[in-house]
Amino acid sequence: MITATLDHYLLLSAALFALGFLGVLLRRNALVIFMSLELMLVASTLALVAFSRFNRTLDGNVFVFFILTVAAAEVAVGLAIIVALFRQRHTLQVDELNALKH
Amino acid sequence: MSPALFTLFAALTLASAVGVVANKNVVNAAMCFLLGLVGVAGLFVQLDAYLLAFLLLLVYAGAVVVLFLFIVMLLGPQGRAAWRLTPGAVVGGLVAGALLLAGWGSLLVHGRLDPPPPDGAPGVGAALKPYAYQLFTTYLLPVQVMGFLLLVAMLGVIVLSRKADGTEKAP
Structure with missing residues (x-):
């Protein structure tokens, strides 16, 4: 069995990011879309930590620190928006949330 | 590893x-x-x-x-249909998949990113002290900005989660 190199981590990170992107593109439920967005953020943190480890620097890890903070704030605000939206329109399906379109 | x-x-x-x-x-x-x-x-x-x-x-x-x-x-x-298979979304998904495959291919063919794998020595991120040192020296301003961001996010969530018509009265 081969040892895990930087390439492996990057491939895994890219695959995770692609899966999250697919979720954002193809799902209808706003909550699932939001979760896929979080998946993409986690994929980027994985790439940062891998680069940091293999290059023997700390900067990538510190960036992940900040990404975690921003993600927490983003989740709080995003879920508040989703709840406010649901109160007004009584749906979470993004197809039906087209008030800005017409 | x-x-x-x-x-x-x-x-x-x-x-x-x-x-x-x-x-x-x-x-x-x-x-x-x-x-x-x-x-x-x-x-x-x-x-x-x-x-x-x-x-x-x-x-x-x-x-x-x-x-x-x-x-x-x-x-x-x-309980509704879960997928949004509009032509735009499908084309976008296919293009994204093709780009991912192309990126993987180029990484596998001429990816010379690999630094030598770590030789058993613990990574820089293993200890706690370097984090504290970095956060309080090089990244001091970003840390402050993060604190401000969290404050703004908290205020935003409070404003957003009030009733929209403002009829909610204080007790």
Whole structure:
């Protein structure tokens, strides 16, 4: 069995990011879309930590620190928006949330 | 870094990510997301980033996923079609997949990114002290900005979660 190199981590990170992107593109439920967005953020943190480890620097890890903070704030605000939206329109399906379109 | 553990956690993460995207039930998707986070935290431990693995579990698995589940319970189940297969979305997905494959291919063919694998010495991120040193010297301004961002986010959430017509009275 081969040892895990930087390439492996990057491939895994890219695959995770692609899966999250697919979720954002193809799902209808706003909550699932939001979760896929979080998946993409986690994929980027994985790439940062891998680069940091293999290059023997700390900067990538510190960036992940900040990404975690921003993600927490983003989740709080995003879920508040989703709840406010649901109160007004009584749906979470993004197809039906087209008030800005017409 | 044990290759068997890498394979195990990578497989767990990828399978859970597929579960998040493919699951029709939102609660199941959130549970898959939780499993995937455990997998990523395991990979962080493999990469000697113990603090980040701990924080990932604490912040994401502990707070974010619980918040998601809470909102799902609040809003109730949405029994509708789960997929949005409009032509634009399908074309976008195909283009994204093709780009991903092209990137993988080029990385595999002439990727010379590999620094030599670490020789058993613990990574820089293994100890706690360098983090504190970096956060309070090089990254002091970003830390302050993050604090301000959290404050603004908190205020924003308070404003957003009030009733829209402003009829809610203070007790």
